[in-house]
Amino acid sequence: MPSTAPTAVIDLDLPGPVVSRHVYGHFAEHLGRCIYGGFWVGEDSPVPNVRGIRTDVVQALRAMHIPNLRWPGGCFADDYHWRDGIGPRDQRPRMVNSHWGDVVEDNSFGTHEFMDLCELLGADPYVSGNIGSGSVREMSEWIEYLTRGDDSPMAALRRSNGRDEPWRVPFWGLGNEAWGCGGHLRAEQFASMARQYGTYVRNHGDNTVYRIAAGAAEDDYHWTETLMRSFDDLTGPDSRPGPFQAISFHYYTMTGSWGDKGSATRFTTDEWYLALSRAAHVDELLTRHSTVMDRYDPHQKVGLVLDEWGTWWNVEPGTNPGFLYQQNGLRDALVAAVHFDAFHRHADRLVMANIAQTVNVLQAMILTDPDTGALVLTPTYHVFEMNTAHHDAHALTVHLRDVPTTHAGDRPFPTISASATVTDDTALVSLSNLHAQDATTLVLDLRGRDVTGHTARILTAPSLESHNTPAAPTAVAPTTHDGVRPHPRGLQVDLPAHAYVTVSLDLA
Structure with a gap:
């Protein structure tokens, strides 16, 4: 595990090409x-x-x-x-x-x-x-x-x-x-x-x-x-x-x-x-x-x-x-x-x-x-x-730092994946913790624009094999995620093991 917290640096004021x-x-x-x-x-x-x-x-x-x-x-x-x-x-x-x-x-x-x-x-x-x-x-x-x-x-x-x-x-x-x-x-x-x-x-x-x-x-x-x-x-x-x-x-x-x-x-x-x-x-x-x-x-x-x-x-x-x-x-x-x-x-x-x-x-x-x-x-x-x-929306470049890794076969594999987009007054950040067992906390280093509010959702389940059936149609379903807190550089996001999180940002 890295000695410092994994970080995603995002320049909110540098919109890229449109994500069709x-x-x-x-x-x-x-x-x-x-x-x-x-x-x-x-x-x-x-x-x-x-x-x-x-x-x-x-x-x-x-x-x-x-x-x-x-x-x-x-x-x-x-x-x-x-x-x-x-x-x-x-x-x-x-x-x-x-x-x-x-x-x-x-x-x-x-x-x-x-x-x-x-x-x-x-x-x-x-x-x-x-x-x-x-x-x-x-x-x-x-x-x-x-x-x-x-x-x-x-x-x-x-x-x-x-x-x-x-x-x-x-x-x-x-x-x-x-x-x-x-x-x-x-x-x-x-x-x-x-x-x-x-x-x-x-x-x-x-x-x-x-x-x-x-x-x-x-x-x-x-x-x-x-x-x-x-x-x-x-x-x-x-x-x-x-x-x-x-x-x-x-x-x-x-x-x-x-x-x-x-x-x-x-x-x-x-x-x-x-x-x-x-x-x-x-x-x-x-x-x-x-x-x-x-x-x-x-x-x-x-x-x-x-x-x-x-x-x-x-x-x-x-x-x-x-x-x-x-x-x-x-x-x-x-x-x-x-x-x-x-x-x-x-x-x-x-x-x-x-x-x-x-x-x-x-x-x-x-x-x-x-x-x-x-x-x-x-x-x-x-x-x-x-x-x-x-x-x-317009793509934003996400610079990931100090990301934990594991192995897929004989190759190192980073266990966090991320991307982000921005419109006039909102941004959406997508974060995946791909690790099978380990939770982590990621710092969103948000630059270039003021963030006036945020909401988050999470998709995860107790088991790697979890899936939905007629008998259990919501075994894997999104819920509100309360694991997002202020951080001196932006926000701090808790990422449970094998989870997908979206963070919606209100921008000034």
Whole structure:
């Protein structure tokens, strides 16, 4: 342990880049019970719904200010043909969801249902287009169907299916994991296809589309560099990105291998630290992908998007292995907190991130019981909700000093993670004590502006394995934190072991 108290130095009068609310984005794929039984229960369901969309799920996500929702995949996107999901539901063709459980998809949740969902949520739609098995024309007609307002062929087709006014679609994905399930393409092949497809995802009327090219797996920097080299010159201050405006990548946290990823609720202390250290690795990935992009785009006109991230554990025993249903505990919440700290540090380049996935799949916000219909908010949900004040605020640099360390494997691992943002008259400081057993007290050395008041909240639980269930829905839930006191340099914050704390500051 250090001989002096750990300290976070924050200059409140030096705001940095804006932390886009879209880095708190979400992802809903046709996978397991994410759509069917999660968002969509059908109009005849006894579960309260609005036009088939589950009411309590919408209410919960609105409470955490969900900014955007990515759909229909994922791997499913490059098998999805949008015309199969429009028109009368009883006349829609069926398909095989070959990636996720090899089940038959009836397409009852399609374009109109998704756009209705986004309107109910107050979230921006992020549509993933099919490059893997689709065509340029198919993608071009989909954006026309969604966003054109005159009497064009696709606008007329939309009206015949009951929607007169066009929708607003700000985000569009060009394929998904093109290096794998999206076509097993080489980077050079995909770069050419992204330019071609992006050209035909047109802006119709006053709808302007931000096009995101499917990017790398984890640390495949060659993929990012190949896409960046496909742009025309971006070195001039007035130059603009061409057929797409952003590049994505994907990164998942696990403690084992792809064949045996580890358990969500049964793990050792060593696995606790291993998971959190692997989550912290996202900072290095963001740094290195950004460095590659900076070489070709010094004015940061091209955005970086992490549109799949989160924990990926072995499925819960007795569930369909193709449905990716896993529990979600305190450890997952701290994994999310570590990611958000990294996102805030990279706000100059990172424009969006989407956790995988929103309901009943992987690191979900919400779990629904298939038998009773009960809804459970996960610890990860609570971290998202506690962070809403970071949305569209300015990042502040946090200088951590004298931080305790432990080991994750054979590497030293700092046990405090932190970030902060500021608006005109408030700031929010996020603090994680990642140590499994030891509490600590941290000094907030607050400089540059007067702090006139503060409040704090905490998320923790007695056990590292704690998680929420229908029988114990608030085993891990935020409460008011009274462990914040004045200090000559600002504030002193008690951080219990394995805890997440937010401190809200009122500024003069």
